[in-house]
Amino acid sequence: MNQNPAIRTRFAPSPTGYLHIGGARTTLYNWLFARRHGGVFVLRIEDTDEVRSTEASVTAILDSINWLGLDWDEGPLDLEREKGGSGSYYQMKRLPLYQEHVRRLLDAGRAYPCYCTKEETDAARKSAIANGGTRPEDPCRRLTQAKRREHEAAGRKPAVRFIMPDEGETVVEDLIRGRVRFENRLQPDLVIQKTTGGPTYNFACVIDDHAMNISHVIRGDEHLSNTPAQMRIYEALGWLPPKFAHLSMILGPDGTKLSKRHGATSVLDYRDRGFLPEALVNYLALLGWSTSDSRQLFRPDELVAAFDLSGCQKNPATFDPVKLEWMNGEYLRGLAPAEIVSRARTFLEAAGFVPQPPGPPLERLAAMEREKFKLLKDVPERLAFFYRDVEFSEQAWGKVLAAPGVKDVLLGLVELLDRFEPFSDKALEAAIRGFCASRGLKPGQVFHPLRAAVSGRTEGPTLFLMLELMGRDMVVGRLRAAAARLG
């Protein structure tokens, strides 16, 4: 794909916490759009909230995006290093730029200092609501010089508000929602600089999107209502606004905005629970976007080729962890056994199975159990009994092994298998089926207790291959132990 410098997208998170599912989807769509069109994807850290921003959050966000397999062309590489031609991508390092533009608007008479306290603003709003809910007339908009000096003398620090026009309308041509109209007289004068001197989100983001030459602002629905004011700021500064695309929200199962209450919402939690990044990416891509054939499975490169803003949904989507798990299983099943082992490495390490413990090779076990895994953490869980002492499940011990005649069956199997050669899948199956026949037992009467005695479970790998991989010593030892324990 050719480079297309005209297409520039960005993701601009506030580092006030981890990267959550919604932010991840926004990142993904911006990334997909940029990659699809050979453009540039920018990452910018909006850390102007000095109280809540933390370095740990920056690191978590960077780690999350990296883990998802999404890369950015400009932005921070870590807490110290950055790449890209726009100076810093941390807003706290760009403060002079915002102040300079606030000054410009002030000088041009497009903004004014507002000395109202929070209480006064609240009161004004309340009375406006009581009077039919139109825009509260900001008392500072027509402040006399004398009054201003009075406030200054009283030590009041002003915020700066941008003047919205009193008539006409502002039209947002949204790439997803179409034409959205806003009456200017109903738009409040937006605060662009806080009393602390720092820029507000809505202002800094306009200045930076312009400075960084962003062509397409793809962001969450919650910003749609602020867009007309932002467009007016572009206009007041003599700039052309970028194109906008507002994504619908992601909801929890109860229909409210997805949040911590609904369980894991951090991208890193999904990593730690054993999801594959390509599965999460695939799932997230489909939460609010689809192709006309309703195709479900897309590898990342296929997403890049297929992604299109016109396929984006206007209505909010409910996050469905069950479907995500299905999709993860789908990807896991598609991996080669060696790949499963290497991708599950941290989980296997935590369980003490990496480096490879004595016993059957992990890779062969992974091959045998591949279609059972839904999460990477299932890998050590499903394989544990090959390396650890048997723990009997309630079903296995209480029902299967407790059935009448089981002890004899187990002892018979001990006798059969003690010197059995070759200890292989096929030979074992033939011999054990023969054992059933000679004793007049149905296969199930032998297979089930055998599985339970050897693995402690009533479900698991295909029986004879499991025996082969365990090896004779383990199988016979476990049969003896189970028989002894039966008394």
Place this chain on the structure above:
RNA sequence: GGCGCGUUCGUCUAGCGGCCUAGGACGCUGCCCUCUCAAGGCAGAGAUCACGGGUUCAAAUCCCGUACGCGCCA
């Protein structure tokens, strides 16, 4: 309170005026396969397209209201 956005199976969605007796996917149920569990295959249940009015020969699709949900102003 105002403004904005939204509303198709439980969930994600297809649908852009006739192909819709509404298609696909997850989940669910049943059957097949089978040494268990999965995976896979097949079949099925599941949406009067939020509701009410229009426009039209014809509407899930266009228009207007209402309700509900969400967002922004906060």
